[in-house]
Amino acid sequence: MRTNINRRTFILPLILAGFARFGVPLVSAASAPQAASASVRDFSTVADQALLAMNKRAEELHIKGAAVVACFEGESITAWSSKMKVVGSMKNAPSGNDHGSNLLAIAYAKATEMAETLKDSGHAGRPPMTGELGWEGGLIAKGKTGYLIAAFSGGPSADDLRVSRAGLEMMIDKL
16 A cells, blocks of 8 residues: 655654754744844833833923833844834924924934943933934933833923933833
């Protein structure tokens, strides 16, 4: 009696057994980032909560602007996850001699300065590099596996810091 065996079904387990016998890992490169994607999912959920806290604090202070939260693993940045939320307005429109302000760009400039210096925005301890503004309003803190960033732009620096603090406090014990 002749059986019709699919060659792939029969041969693949033999090949895999041979690799395993010689200590070749059977994890593909495509499956390696799964651990990172779990932390990205965690970040996404916590980031939404942080952005809501920042939105609420900005409304209490009667300011509009842009909120950014980010996180990265390790002691120096090579990649990060970030989210943003417009709180009322993403820009201040031009008027007269004022060119206006892109508040989202300012919030991200604060965040990137902090990612490079690991210090709160405006406290780099050096002159701002091209692309940085040196403005206060963003906070950075060490989290469980790396750094957490919250930045806001739209109000006076003291109010931006209050809004950023609300976001950072939401993230600090969770990430």
